[in-house]
Amino acid sequence: MPKLGMRPIRRRQLVDAAIASIHQYGLGETTIARIAEKAGVSPGIIHHYFADKDDLLFETMRHLLEILRRHAVARLRSAKTPRARLHAIVEASFTEDQFSETVSAAWLGLYGNARQSPRLARILRLYHARLRSNLVHALKSLVAPPHVGDLAEGIASMIDGLWLRCALRGQTGDARIPRALTHAYVEAQLLRPATMASGPSE
Amino acid sequence: MPKLGMRPIRRRQLVDAAIASIHQYGLGETTIARIAEKAGVSPGIIHHYFADKDDLLFETMRHLLEILRRHAVARLRSAKTPRARLHAIVEASFTEDQFSETVSAAWLGLYGNARQSPRLARILRLYHARLRSNLVHALKSLVAPPHVGDLAEGIASMIDGLWLRCALRGQTGDARIPRALTHAYVEAQLLRPATMASGPSE
Amino acid sequence: MPKLGMRPIRRRQLVDAAIASIHQYGLGETTIARIAEKAGVSPGIIHHYFADKDDLLFETMRHLLEILRRHAVARLRSAKTPRARLHAIVEASFTEDQFSETVSAAWLGLYGNARQSPRLARILRLYHARLRSNLVHALKSLVAPPHVGDLAEGIASMIDGLWLRCALRGQTGDARIPRALTHAYVEAQLLRPATMASGPSE
């Protein structure tokens, strides 16, 4: 008698195991066998729950993005003012669980594969668009319309850039520094939004 | 007597072929055979010039970083004022040849491997340190000492973040937009350096 | 549920196939592919049962030595007198199944590798020590103590020397001649043990 509801549980187990394997071995050395071992199951069973290895990897990426999305939604819900919304977005990007060695390794590894996988590229574009859209929405009442787009892109880049540098240096764990830097950047820009994208001053 | 001076030429050919292969197939699908094919040589010869695949990949990364370094050095040499030095650093980071699909793909792919390869991680840290050091040096006479570090990190992150977002979206080729955004950011911060890292204003 | 108990069966099959391959192609030309073919399995499966090629080869050697040991044990058990024990040891060394072209080829091939493989060297030393020890034990009540060691070494050498010469000449198959020569040597020495190791007479 097949246990009901096992499917989502197993799939989640395997996604977690995939993340753990990418963290320990790197994406290039992550094999079905290693994922199965981390999940405590046999290699064969993975193809019962996922079409193939790529499918599992894609689902892993989707899972990571979904967590990010939930964090953003939760924090935006309790943010009352536009400024608070801005900071909520920043906070969501540097949540402890995302800003960990384990998860960073997975992101970094999957980034490298995005170019080859249309599916992966698509959801990554989606994440980028959502981050930008959230920022644009929050900025609309804070800066003049012509500057909204550039400022949103600037904040998003600042977030991704800080994350990337921390991830590559292995300086994950403490998200306070990148968070503070981003907040400072946002505040500085809000005080002088008119200077954005105006090019080098003479 | 065998052809003299072949060594550096062949090594360069193979590094170029590796970049091309990473661009076309992705790092995960880049094989010795594919690199050899792109270089128009037989697979066996690669081990005449490189210890193994990892060695070639490492050399490829080093080559990319070296180009970046040369651009920076060249531009910094002709920059007379501190402000000009700052912009020279930004320009060097978004040079056409680095900001191409081909090269971006290689960077992205190799980033994902850095965690597993101490050698790769080391030269990446070196690049990060150099970028920061260049920025710090240029900023010293422009902003108050306590803000130099954070501003340097902010600019570096902005550069890397913009590059990352462009690379992932496949929006490489036209470096004018990220360049303009960075310049604008730099100028804005120079006008109000005191606000950097001061946290959210009330 | 997968077939149970396959492990020892397959391992044995593969060891046999390795012996067959060494016999047909020689150790130097024995490849995983050839062993797999002889065993009627795919090359990949070998690494399911053995760590690597060396591991399989080591196990093959161990198997050959184990058979030898069993023969010795069985014959020694039914030998009542010291003299009978001596002859039992000789008989065990020239058993039909060991004294075959197939097995001899394997021994010869593996001998050549012993110097490079500490594991192989170790079990070979073990075999040598055991043969000597068995002989010493049987000789103790037959010859004076000072001659036991030398005589044991002499008999062991006679056994190995006869085997080697037969193996190299391809004169395996009929073990009666080397057996008879050894027995004769043993008897001759037992009649005049005092002359052993006494050096050339003037």
Add this chain to the structure above:
Amino acid sequence: MPKLGMRPIRRRQLVDAAIASIHQYGLGETTIARIAEKAGVSPGIIHHYFADKDDLLFETMRHLLEILRRHAVARLRSAKTPRARLHAIVEASFTEDQFSETVSAAWLGLYGNARQSPRLARILRLYHARLRSNLVHALKSLVAPPHVGDLAEGIASMIDGLWLRCALRGQTGDARIPRALTHAYVEAQLLRPATMASGPSE
């Protein structure tokens, strides 16, 4: 202008290098490149002096056997009595330079290949026949005709067996012990030749 007489010199250098390589790496790991390195020449040149790798290996074996032959010839020449001739043969088999780690490794390795190489097998048979023939010749006036053959084979086996056991144990270097054991054996047999090959006594 090609140097005259280089051919035999180079060939000898390469044979020596082959022996050194077999000693250090084992026959299985001995490559053209390693032999060339030991000889201080480039890999390519080897095919100027030998048809192929097998040819060089064969020549190496022939060289080893030739040395053995010269030793025997030299010692036999100065032996006046049949008994002296017998001991001269034994001495020649345990000469210091043959009874060394380096040379033993080569013998052992090449033995394993003899089965696959008709040429190798042929010269090995030749050595065996010569050793036997020398012994037979020396024994003719010492023992009764019916025992000559068996005693010769017995002595030859004792020599080869002692050598094999020493070689496998790495106990080369001091040839005195095996020499003494062989001499003792010979003397014992000469005193009671009638017991040879007479089977177990009642």
Add this chain to the structure above:
DNA sequence: AATGAATGAGCCTTCATTCAT
């Protein structure tokens, strides 16, 4: 004569995937 660059076949090993149980 000599070099070492270059080839290409072949080897060991890994691994995603399938399948009998």
Add this chain to the structure above:
DNA sequence: TATGAATGAAGGCTCATTCAT
């Protein structure tokens, strides 16, 4: 549902051999 045995296709690497210089 779950196992792990089994397959077969690559992949990285080695190496004997050839060849232009």
